[in-house]
Amino acid sequence: MTNLVAVDNKSHLNTKVDLSKVEQHGADLQLVPVVLSEFINLAVQYPIVLTKNGNTGQFVFSVMLGFEPCENLFWQQEQWQGLYVPLQIRRQPFFIAPSNQQENDNRHNNELTVCLNTESPSLSNDTGEALFDVCGQESKYFHEVKELLSQLLIGEKENNLLLKSLTLMDLIQPMSLDITFVNQSTTKLTGLYTIDQDKLGSLSNEQLITLHEMGLLPSIYTMIASLGQVHALIDLKNKRLN
Amino acid sequence: MSKPIKTVVVVGGGIAGWLTAGRLAAKHKAKDPNGVKVILVESPNIPIIGVGEGTWPTMRSTLIALGISETDFIRECEVSFKQGAKFAKWVDGSEDDFYYHPLVLPQGFGKGDLAAHWLAKENGASSTSFSNDVCFQEAICELGLAPKTIRTPEYADVANYAYHLDSVKFVAFLQKHCSNALGVIHILDNVTDINTCENGDIAAVVTLEQGDIEGDLFVDCTGFSSLLLGKHYQVPFKSCSDVLFVDTALTVQVPYENEHDDIASHTISTGQEAGWIWDIGLQHRRGVGYAYSSKYSSEEEARAVLAKYVGDKFASLTIRKIPIVSGHREKFWQNNCVAVGLSAGFLEPLEASALVLVELSAQMISEQLPQSRDIMDIVAKRFNETFFYRWEKIIDFLKLHYILSKRTDNAFWTDNRHSKSIPESLKESMALWQYRAPTDIDFASNNEVFPAASYQYVLYGMGFKSDYSQTAYALDDIDFAQRHFAQNKKITEKAISTLPKNRELINKVIEFGFNRI
Numbered sequence: 235m236t237n238l239v240a241v242d243n244k245s246h247l248n249t250k251v252d253l254s255k256v257e258q259h260g261a262d263l264q265l266v267p268v269v270l271s272e273f274i275n276l277a278v279q280y281p282i283v284l285t286k287n288g289n290t291g292q293f294v295f296s297v298m299l300g301f302e303p304c305e306n307l308f309w310q311q312e313q314w315q316g317l318y319v320p321l322q323i324r325r326q327p328f329f330i331a332p333s334n335q336q337e338n339d340n341r342h343n344n345e346l347t348v349c350l351n352t353e354s355p356s357l358s359n360d361t362g363e364a365l366f367d368v369c370g371q372e373s374k375y376f377h378e379v380k381e382l383l384s385q386l387l388i389g390e391k392e393n394n395l396l397l398k399s400l401t402l403m404d405l406i407q408p409m410s411l412d413i414t415f416v417n418q419s420t421t422k423l424t425g426l427y428t429i430d431q432d433k434l435g436s437l438s439n440e441q442l443i444t445l446h447e448m449g450l451l452p453s454i455y456t457m458i459a460s461l462g463q464v465h466a467l468i469d470l471k472n473k474r475l476n
Numbered sequence: 477m478s479k480p481i482k483t484v485v486v487v488g489g490g491i492a493g494w495l496t497a498g499r500l501a502a503k504h505k506a507k508d509p510n511g512v513k514v515i516l517v518e519s520p521n522i523p524i525i526g527v528g529e530g531t532w533p534t535m536r537s538t539l540i541a542l543g544i545s546e547t548d549f550i551r552e553c554e555v556s557f558k559q560g561a562k563f564a565k566w567v568d569g570s571e572d573d574f575y576y577h578p579l580v581l582p583q584g585f586g587k588g589d590l591a592a593h594w595l596a597k598e599n600g601a602s603s604t605s606f607s608n609d610v611c612f613q614e615a616i617c618e619l620g621l622a623p624k625t626i627r628t629p630e631y632a633d634v635a636n637y638a639y640h641l642d643s644v645k646f647v648a649f650l651q652k653h654c655s656n657a658l659g660v661i662h663i664l665d666n667v668t669d670i671n672t673c674e675n676g677d678i679a680a681v682v683t684l685e686q687g688d689i690e691g692d693l694f695v696d697c698t699g700f701s702s703l704l705l706g707k708h709y710q711v712p713f714k715s716c717s718d719v720l721f722v723d724t725a726l727t728v729q730v731p732y733e734n735e736h737d738d739i740a741s742h743t744i745s746t747g748q749e750a751g752w753i754w755d756i757g758l759q760h761r762r763g764v765g766y767a768y769s770s771k772y773s774s775e776e777e778a779r780a781v782l783a784k785y786v787g788d789k790f791a792s793l794t795i796r797k798i799p800i801v802s803g804h805r806e807k808f809w810q811n812n813c814v815a816v817g818l819s820a821g822f823l824e825p826l827e828a829s830a831l832v833l834v835e836l837s838a839q840m841i842s843e844q845l846p847q848s849r850d851i852m853d854i855v856a857k858r859f860n861e862t863f864f865y866r867w868e869k870i871i872d873f874l875k876l877h878y879i880l881s882k883r884t885d886n887a888f889w890t891d892n893r894h895s896k897s898i899p900e901s902l903k904e905s906m907a908l909w910q911y912r913a914p915t916d917i918d919f920a921s922n923n924e925v926f927p928a929a930s931y932q933y934v935l936y937g938m939g940f941k942s943d944y945s946q947t948a949y950a951l952d953d954i955d956f957a958q959r960h961f962a963q964n965k966k967i968t969e970k971a972i973s974t975l976p977k978n979r980e981l982i983n984k985v986i987e988f989g990f991n992r993i
Binding site: 287290293406407408 | 627987990993
């Protein structure tokens with residue numbers, strides 16, 4: 235359940251966020267959208283893939299956390315057992331939305347507001363990090379939350395840049411995984427896409443220089459390298475099955 | 477080597493002209509100085525006929541061959557998805573009389589005889605609709621669902637599909653693409669005369685403003701006037717009006733009540749007193765037309781039938797009358813001239829055969845374009861054999877829809893079942909199908925147009941019974957039948973739960989576009 239309200243220091247003066255419960259938001263996610271700036275951190279544990287948004291059909295960078303809908307193999311004993319937790323999870327229960335434009339002021343048209351999901355299990359009035367101090371000043375914690383949100387906003391732009399180049403140079407290919415687990419059960423994963431390494435290898439010098447100048451090459455190679463983590467993921471699944 | 481083929485001149489700028497010019501230009505590198513030069517001459521004064529608004533799934537491979545993006549095509553030509561045809565009131569004319577000719581093959585087709593089990597109503601055949609028991613497409617069409625999702629790559633499908641399109645916009649779209657991207661040279665001028673060589677070949681078409689336009693091969697896409705093949709070469713026309721009685725169409729463009737109205741994802745063809753009405757849903761309007769026989773209905777009566785079908789809006793709509801002279805030229809390729817489109821022939825649009833014949837012709841001409849004049853007659857002979865066969869087969873298949881009807885409300889229907897109006901080739905097939913279902917062995921040529929599955933859908937959709945009592949052992953593979961009937965139910969349920977509405981998908985294509993992969 236999601237119910238977003240704008241954060242302000244009157245209604246939320248006493249609101250606290252229990253950090254130990256924030257990661258619950260990812261407990262049953264098989265795929266989590268990610269941004270370029272966190273690729274390096276993610277690749278240490280998760281396969282970074284492309285999937286298609288069900289509503290728009292457009293590509294989304296995601297980390298794969300399981301092999302079936304609602305399966306997050308990193309969620310164990312009510313905790314996220316990973317070295318790095320994606321921004322999309324850590325920013326919970328906060329979102330960014332366009333400001334309400336009740337006042338007819340054009341200057342405010344492009345302004346964004348930080349919102350809070352009032353249905354989040356991490357909210358509390360007693361325990362956790364406060365958003366404001368007693369005087370209504372933003373806490374260090376809330377400041378960090380805003381940093382995360384702005385990292386996601388910038389990340390969105392960088393993602394689009396990479397996606398546009400990958401599409402233009404025809405570097406995306408579908409990826410099909412046929413996996414047999416330790417108990418002999420099998421699964422066939424479709425709807426996943428990755429970098430076409432043959433095409434990447436046959437790019438012209440000109441194209442390569444373009445990718446280099448745009449600073450996109452590290453992300454592309456990080457995506458490729460991260461695919462090895464599929465084996466680690468299978469391993470996690472096998473352990474769960476045993 | 478004799479004279480090389482370096483320049484092809486296409487005369488006529490309708491869909492036939494542009495599709496042929498485009499396929500030739502794409503395959504033979506018209507943009508390259510070493511490629512074949514493709515010129516399209518079009519009269520600025522002659523409007524296009526534009527009756528072809530329904531395609532076959534083949535249009536997908538045609539557009540791919542032309543290097544066209546499906547998203548652009550859908551956005552610019554008012555395109556919607558078509559998953560076959562629903563034939564209403566063809567069997568007895570009652571309100572609940574309908575059957576489907578879908579584009580997805582029956583389950584297990586070619587691996588076993590599911591039709592036999594369906595006819596016996598055994599081993600899992602459950603409904604009275606053949607197509608519903610063996611194929612999931614009738615169910616999704618009845619719910620107005622699209623054949624794919626926004627996540628499906630362009631030109632790929634969940635259920636096989638073709639298109640409905642606005643032919644005027646399609647011509648403009650093809651013209652732009654073929655001229656800009658493929659290097660077709662576009663000349664707007666009136667052809668006034670034809671210059672010939674000693675051997676009877678066309679040397680040039682003479683135009684009013686730009687003089688002689690010379691070429692090595694001429695493609696006649698001049699529509700009904702058949703300027704080169706018909707008028708110049710006097711190749712006789714082979715009428716089939718003794719088989720197919722429809723000779724006139726009245727057409728109207730019907731606006732939607734509001735812009736969010738559902739779009740049917742199939743052609744609706746409804747039997748009427750003296751013919752049938754087509755109903756094709758595009759993005760911005762429906763195209764509706766009454767194809768009828770003037771021997772069995774006056775124009776006034778026909779207008780009344782169409783008015784009743786369209787409803788209140790009819791009074792405000794512009795009606796166009798189009799003659800349908802059923803038949804085709806005895807030859808399509810004569811000397812160095814080949815006809816494509818209406819100049820080659822025309823049939824009532826019952827199974828959308830017009831555009832598919834254009835595509836098949838354009839494909840064969842571009843794939844088999846002779847390198848030099850001395851081998852052209854061989855290619856011409858093969859082309860003529862191939863397309864004569866195809867026209868005859870299409871005529872048979874169209875006639876099949878009429879001979880299975882049980883309607884008695886008008887002599888149009890009863891006369892259609894007279895033995896003398898039925899081609900011998902169709903009678904032979906019907907004789908065989910008394911005892912078994914149509915299969916691929918009945919359609920063994922490389923040049924088949926309609927597959928055996930299409931015949932099954934029409935035959936059993938219209939209540940025809942093949943009598944298997946002599947060969948009851950055909951029902952021995954119970955496991956095969958049970959598996960495939962069950963499989964069809966499963967696929968149907970999955971399709972219903974995952975596919976969006978036709979209009980919804982089209983709106984998403986307009987907003988986001990399909991990905992290429």
